Amino acid sequence: MIDIELVVNGRSQRVHAHPLARLLDVLREQLGLCGTKEGCGEGECGACSVLIDDVLVNACLVPVGQCEGSRVDTIEGIGADPRVAALQRAFVDVGGAQCGICTPGMIVAASALVRTRPRATPAEIRTALAGNLCRCTGYVRIVDAVAQACGAGESEGGA
Amino acid sequence: MRADLSRFEVVRPRALDEVLVRLGEGGWSVLAGGTDLMVTLGALALPPGRYVDVWRVDALRGITVTDDAITMGALTTYADVQRHPLLQVEFPMLVEAARRSGAAAIQNRGTLGGNIANASPAADSPPALLAYGAVLELHSRAGTRRLAYADFHTGYKQTLRRGDELIARVILPRRAAAAAPVAGGVRDGVVDAYRKIGTRKAQAIAKVGLAVRLELQGGVVADAAIGAASVAPVPLFARTTAAALRGRPLADAIEAAVAAFGDEVTPIDDVRSSARYRRQVAVNVLRDVLAAVSAGRTPVDSL
Amino acid sequence: MQDGFVGRSVPRREGHDKVTGATAYVDDLSLPGMWHGVTVRSPVARARLLGVELGEGVPWHEFAIVGPDDLPGPNVVKLIDTDQPLLAADEIRHCDEPVLLLAHPDRAMAERGRAAVRLRLEPLPAVTSLDDALRGDVVVWGRDNVFREYRTAKGDVDAALADPDVVVVEGVYETGAQEQMYIEPQGMIAQFDAERGVTVRGSLQCPYYVHAALVALFQLPPQQVRVIQTATGGGFGGKEEYPSVIAAHAAVLARKAGHPVKLIYDRVEDVRATTKRHPSRTHHRTAVRRDGTLVAMDIDFIIDGGAYLTLSPVVLSRGAIHSAGPYRCEHVRIRARAIATSHPPHGAFRGFGAPQSVFALERHLDVIAARLGLDPAALRRKNLLQPGEQTAVGQVVREPIALDRVLDRALALSHWHERRAAHEAFNRSTDGPLRRGIGVATFMHGAGFTGAGEVHLASVAQVQAERDGTLTVLAASTEIGQGTNTVFAQIVADAAGLPLSRVRVGQPDTAVVPDSGPTVASRTTMVVGTLLRRATASLRQTLRDAGLLPAGTGPVDPEVFTQAVARYLADHEQLRGEARYEPPPGIAWDEKAFRGDAYASYAWAAYVADVTVDLRTAEVRVDDFVAVQEVGRVVNPVLAAGQIEGGVAQAIGWALFEQVVYRDGRVANPQMTNYIIPTAVDTPPIRVEFMPPFLGDDAPSKGIGELPMDGPAPAILAAVQHATGAVPTAIPMLPEQLAQVLQEAQS
Numbered sequence A: 001m002i003d004i005e006l007v008v009n010g011r012s013q014r015v016h017a018h019p020l021a022r023l024l025d026v027l028r029e030q031l032g033l034c035g036t037k038e039g040c041g042e043g044e045c046g047a048c049s050v051l052i053d054d055v056l057v058n059a060c061l062v063p064v065g066q067c068e069g070s071r072v073d074t075i076e077g078i079g080a081d082p083r084v085a086a087l088q089r090a091f092v093d094v095g096g097a098q099c100g101i102c103t104p105g106m107i108v109a110a111s112a113l114v115r116t117r118p119r120a121t122p123a124e125i126r127t128a129l130a131g132n133l134c135r136c137t138g139y140v141r142i143v144d145a146v147a148q149a150c151g152a153g154e155s156e157g158g159a
Numbered sequence B: 001m002r003a004d005l006s007r008f009e010v011v012r013p014r015a016l017d018e019v020l021v022r023l024g025e026g027g028w029s030v031l032a033g034g035t036d037l038m039v040t041l042g043a044l045a046l047p048p049g050r051y052v053d054v055w056r057v058d059a060l061r062g063i064t065v066t067d068d069a070i071t072m073g074a075l076t077t078y079a080d081v082q083r084h085p086l087l088q089v090e091f092p093m094l095v096e097a098a099r100r101s102g103a104a105a106i107q108n109r110g111t112l113g114g115n116i117a118n119a120s121p122a123a124d125s126p127p128a129l130l131a132y133g134a135v136l137e138l139h140s141r142a143g144t145r146r147l148a149y150a151d152f153h154t155g156y157k158q159t160l161r162r163g164d165e166l167i168a169r170v171i172l173p174r175r176a177a178a179a180a181p182v183a184g185g186v187r188d189g190v191v192d193a194y195r196k197i198g199t200r201k202a203q204a205i206a207k208v209g210l211a212v213r214l215e216l217q218g219g220v221v222a223d224a225a226i227g228a229a230s231v232a233p234v235p236l237f238a239r240t241t242a243a244a245l246r247g248r249p250l251a252d253a254i255e256a257a258v259a260a261f262g263d264e265v266t267p268i269d270d271v272r273s274s275a276r277y278r279r280q281v282a283v284n285v286l287r288d289v290l291a292a293v294s295a296g297r298t299p300v301d302s303l
Numbered sequence C: 001m002q003d004g005f006v007g008r009s010v011p012r013r014e015g016h017d018k019v020t021g022a023t024a025y026v027d028d029l030s031l032p033g034m035w036h037g038v039t040v041r042s043p044v045a046r047a048r049l050l051g052v053e054l055g056e057g058v059p060w061h062e063f064a065i066v067g068p069d070d071l072p073g074p075n076v077v078k079l080i081d082t083d084q085p086l087l088a089a090d091e092i093r094h095c096d097e098p099v100l101l102l103a104h105p106d107r108a109m110a111e112r113g114r115a116a117v118r119l120r121l122e123p124l125p126a127v128t129s130l131d132d133a134l135r136g137d138v139v140v141w142g143r144d145n146v147f148r149e150y151r152t153a154k155g156d157v158d159a160a161l162a163d164p165d166v167v168v169v170e171g172v173y174e175t176g177a178q179e180q181m182y183i184e185p186q187g188m189i190a191q192f193d194a195e196r197g198v199t200v201r202g203s204l205q206c207p208y209y210v211h212a213a214l215v216a217l218f219q220l221p222p223q224q225v226r227v228i229q230t231a232t233g234g235g236f237g238g239k240e241e242y243p244s245v246i247a248a249h250a251a252v253l254a255r256k257a258g259h260p261v262k263l264i265y266d267r268v269e270d271v272r273a274t275t276k277r278h279p280s281r282t283h284h285r286t287a288v289r290r291d292g293t294l295v296a297m298d299i300d301f302i303i304d305g306g307a308y309l310t311l312s313p314v315v316l317s318r319g320a321i322h323s324a325g326p327y328r329c330e331h332v333r334i335r336a337r338a339i340a341t342s343h344p345p346h347g348a349f350r351g352f353g354a355p356q357s358v359f360a361l362e363r364h365l366d367v368i369a370a371r372l373g374l375d376p377a378a379l380r381r382k383n384l385l386q387p388g389e390q391t392a393v394g395q396v397v398r399e400p401i402a403l404d405r406v407l408d409r410a411l412a413l414s415h416w417h418e419r420r421a422a423h424e425a426f427n428r429s430t431d432g433p434l435r436r437g438i439g440v441a442t443f444m445h446g447a448g449f450t451g452a453g454e455v456h457l458a459s460v461a462q463v464q465a466e467r468d469g470t471l472t473v474l475a476a477s478t479e480i481g482q483g484t485n486t487v488f489a490q491i492v493a494d495a496a497g498l499p500l501s502r503v504r505v506g507q508p509d510t511a512v513v514p515d516s517g518p519t520v521a522s523r524t525t526m527v528v529g530t531l532l533r534r535a536t537a538s539l540r541q542t543l544r545d546a547g548l549l550p551a552g553t554g555p556v557d558p559e560v561f562t563q564a565v566a567r568y569l570a571d572h573e574q575l576r577g578e579a580r581y582e583p584p585p586g587i588a589w590d591e592k593a594f595r596g597d598a599y600a601s602y603a604w605a606a607y608v609a610d611v612t613v614d615l616r617t618a619e620v621r622v623d624d625f626v627a628v629q630e631v632g633r634v635v636n637p638v639l640a641a642g643q644i645e646g647g648v649a650q651a652i653g654w655a656l657f658e659q660v661v662y663r664d665g666r667v668a669n670p671q672m673t674n675y676i677i678p679t680a681v682d683t684p685p686i687r688v689e690f691m692p693p694f695l696g697d698d699a700p701s702k703g704i705g706e707l708p709m710d711g712p713a714p715a716i717l718a719a720v721q722h723a724t725g726a727v728p729t730a731i732p733m734l735p736e737q738l739a740q741v742l743q744e745a746q747s
């Protein structure tokens, strides 16, 4: 067990953990940040998506020992960026969230896109979200919501 | 499932030397981006023991370019590969393999060194690295050695890496950049073609992967190198198939090469696919690629 | 009521919490002193259980351990039958059957304990295929491995098939198991207290199913069992019956441990142990005239129920009723059987048997169309039901349906005729590896429980007025992503004449809400929504009768309403409106004859799929998908379209990607890395349209949750047939299978 310092959602934190502990468990169990979900524990579903130093990762695959000195941003914090807040609103308005279990990961993954590619096409959005599985929506409204937040405002179809 | 971490010891050095010292002691394994290891740990299938986390070893990062080679540190991620302008131009099959590996989050964390060391026959970067004639640089306290990557994989999950060795670098010898397809077929120059067939279009493990590099002179195959995934116990360097092409006019050699390839692959049945499908598709895709090059078409990418 | 909230896409109520990560699911909760439970399971399909050994090196004294002898009541999962034990006692009947329960304060130690338990087993022969089960050499259930059989017939099928003027077309169609793969695995937290009884919180669809199971197990008065639904990350039927097992396990562990116990399945465990869609095989023999008129259908429908009866009879009956589709046919005979095997029990999954039998019929119609040289859409149009005609089980269609308009709309939106011609021209001229095709399916889906099911349920829903003038919806219907909270608020706000903000929808908690039945069978909006409208009207009536509100059903000034409620509550303890289910007049179902009014209403649909097939790899890409349906009045268009889109995507998965590989009765691909569901790049844009209701703008709403599961698979395979000329008859149709079909078509 070691002490690890990291900055989570803008706040410095020190956690005491085994270096191989999953960042996911440290966030959920030590820091009480349960917005980051576990859907598979093997990097497939993206429900555990977080940003480490602005880079999208699966928190279920990151050993916390590798986060020393890093910035970690989770669903609880990323809404502070107005572009991400707009993305969150678009998800509600367009119907991008149903059961909601994939939604935090989806929004974290989309935020990485919204910040770097303001005018992403639907095809780019689909590729950027390919690591985030959703079983409820068929992705139609998720893609629409991200497109809207990207300022494209165009939809691929749907009602 | 939750692994019992008390049975795992981890050190996190920053200096390459320290890594090599540990590995030299014996009984230590390497942890890089963790995208393979952490999955194994979660499945309670990772052997308890001692691990050197190399994620913070800067000497293993970075891509450097010289006149005759591009050298990638072992910690080069798939995202790093895709972003590199010169790799895009000169080694497009590796860039494509990186683009098709996992999805964004995996590409940000998974490393080339890990992909090679993990030695999965289904891995995506090996076919491209084989076709490009990559060289591995292995470091240990005993010294540094270079190996042709084509010799590295010796059996299912068996490699020439000794337990005290670290994969430090992957070196790509620079050659002529690939040419664009031209009407009537490429007669002179180099052609690259990469294919990955998975069960879905993203975040899929290859059922068949193929990287083909041809060097043509006057319509004759001056050189050929073919790497393939998921069709053998190891990432396959298809020497016999390449030999069937070398020195012959491409158009005349296609059927012989395809037949050779059908003999050279030794796929298996598993939960992801069947031996029969893998063989058939490997052969179909190779034929398609060669025919397209010969006819000067851009091969129609698979769906 | 055109100005009300019903019919408008008001945003999802809990949307903000969901997009900010504030919504708490079961694994996000933790109770003081909570322990972690794990389940020890059988590694084999069938065996005699000789003993259980606790291995070395584990501090067993720190554990709570529960075996069959430690249960407070009968060792039974209370469903239709009582054949399924909560913990296998003497005989193991399927892989991953629960055998022993452990709990420990530390999650990793609980896991170590699980790994250290050894089962002493004496293998018994297992039945791992439908054919083996039907052959009956090994009997694993009853006398003949048949859980249930239904037969129904009208007309004279044998005579019609023997008529020399008809063409008889025969075919066998198969569908595979499908995993729900909700992204939130199943889980429960249980508390036990000798005085207060049992409280369970968790991810579930049907609070009162769990409640009934716990009452039976603990033999407690109903009010000493409390079930609370936590936010649920998808269900699709998978959290209909199985949560009762997990709740019972967690609760008996909590009782033994003297601590709250959290029992969360990880993905592998969830896929291996919990229910999946029933695999099916349907044999069709059809007499059809050369002009395409259907004359007789002889249908034999079989589903694999797995090792215990669970809900299979109900799945079977819905599948059987839907097996002849929305078509006119004078002579119909249906035989339907649910068969026992040694697979883990198959169970509820969106569509509940109908997608299986609809797949077979629609595939068969394309085979018939090809045989007769007819356009598949024209063949369907010719036979679509008209008002006043009868379904296969003799239900007279009283609704003024115009199914040809539904079909025409789908054909127009998909440019059916142009695309069909263009694809055929492309396929003829290309020398490349790609082929294109377009296919259609027309179908209906009955909403609510089958037959007299709703009458037996006798669901109740209530609306309660609070002192601040707001209304609280009291219903056991769960929000599992489909929009229950929002739709209920819309319905109640309109019925009350109040703004949406004045309506609250509480978390289902059996201590608070009445039994409004399970959240299944697309019944929530249709059945429970109607109850809530009536309950609200009755609450309003109470205020009117007390002289506190003016007459009328229109909007009410919220302040006036608040004052009325306050005055009422000055003299009364509470103000509630309540409604109990009443069957629509003239509805009758004869379970014995398997005939009559099977459902109170049907949704009607036509779906079109446009695909490209790669002959090199036998991969199929769905390029475009059109889903047109008539579902009565749409309460919330955005949420409704979301239901259709999600269902279509799930059905695309069932058709093209999702294969449950059973090896010796065990799921060999229980991970997301090898059980493949579609990603965002595997799903097409899905174009959804709702037809104006046949009964006009004020039509009642019909169920929509299951409908979209029925049509996509047959439409996609029809498109593949159009593209390649090969005739695939089974799903999942992964490239491995299609490659074989293509090869057979060539030779």
Ligand SMILES: Cc1cc2nc3c(=O)[nH]c(=O)nc-3n(C[C@H](O)[C@H](O)[C@H](O)COP(=O)(O)OP(=O)(O)OC[C@H]3O[C@@H](n4cnc5c(N)ncnc54)[C@H](O)[C@@H]3O)c2cc1C
Residues within 6 Å of the ligand: A042, A043, A044, B029, B030, B031, B032, B033, B034, B035, B036, B037, B038, B039, B074, B075, B100, B101, B102, B103, B106, B109, B110, B111, B112, B113, B114, B115, B116, B117, B118, B122, B123, B124, B125, B165, B166, B167, B168, B203, B204, B205, B206
């Ligand atoms: C969801 C998901 C999707 C994936 N998709 C793909 C895919 O499409 N294609 C594909 O090819 N792979 C895929 N992978 C596998 C994995 O991402 C890659 O193999 C990755 O490159 C591994 O690198 P890593 O740094 O994460 O390795 P680690 O997990 O850190 O290590 C993997 C192995 O390599 C050893 N190792 C690592 N670095 C070195 C070194 N420098 N020297 C010696 N030994 C070393 C470790 O000891 C370990 O045995 C996927 C994984 C996941 C979880």
Ligand code: FES
Residues within 6 Å of the ligand: A037, A038, A039, A040, A041, A042, A043, A044, A045, A046, A047, A048, A049, A058, A059, A060, A061
């Ligand atoms: S839980 Fe991390 S990717 Fe699924």
Ligand code: FES
Residues within 6 Å of the ligand: A096, A097, A098, A099, A100, A101, A102, A103, A133, A134, A135, A136, A137, C183, C233, C234, C481
């Ligand atoms: S909204 Fe339920 S999984 Fe995406």
